[in-house]
Amino acid sequence: MEEKLREVFARALDIPEEMVKDELEFNSIPQWDSIGHLGLIAALDEAFGIMIETEDVIDMSSFKKAKEILAKYGVQV
16 A cells, blocks of 8 residues: 555655655655645545545655554555
């Protein structure tokens, strides 16, 4: 499931999958700005059939944190 999450991140942010690592953080690359973040959230919602709550949208500050947040929604990565 982590591979699927990596693919969603890469596609949503339009970056190579090799760039998607635990250390990847919000605003660490030009593609992951506030607009990119909203697109990423929408892509995650769609890919995993969930609706991420506002609090978690704000807290999703890295790929590593995304894995933790998605676990709350029953997505095991």
